[in-house]
Amino acid sequence: MDYVGIGKRIRAQRYKLDLSQEELAEMAGISLVHMSHIETANTKLSLPVLVDLACALGVRTDDLIFDKDTLGKDELLEEITLELDGCSKEQLLTLRQILSSSKEAIQKYLER
Missing domain, CATH: 4.10.340 (Interleukin-10; domain 2)
Structure with missing residues (x-):
């Protein structure tokens, strides 16, 4: 799994919604440190966290996992x-x- 790409897509969607890392972390029920590590690919995120982030961002999990250009x-x-x-x-x-x-x-x- 491309955790760097996932982190970049999460960050891009967060920026699009004008959310801080702290706001998104709170919405997804994770710590700010964990949120930062997800966006920088310093940790592997679990499926439940991926789903929570997708819900908080208003996108499908596929939108975070897959690069639409591919x-x-x-x-x-x-x-x-x-x-x-x-x-x-x-x-x-x-x-x-x-x-x-x-x-x-x-x-x-x-x-x-």
Whole structure:
């Protein structure tokens, strides 16, 4: 398991939510020292702690374990589907148009 990568993804999500290490540690029920060691990969975190951190950060455990840049096509499609879940019909229609336009622009760019 890539503990360095997990620590970096936890830190990035924590920054995104504007949380201090202390705040996240409290939310996850761990000590500040343990939180620091997790982010710097100086310790291996247990599955229960990983789950608690994911819940506190509002993400899935997979989001902390796996680097999204290395996901395969099926995993990327699943990620996109999860992002679209809960959208209204109007939002989906708009996103479909944006996706279609973006795909066309990318194709033209790659053909240069």
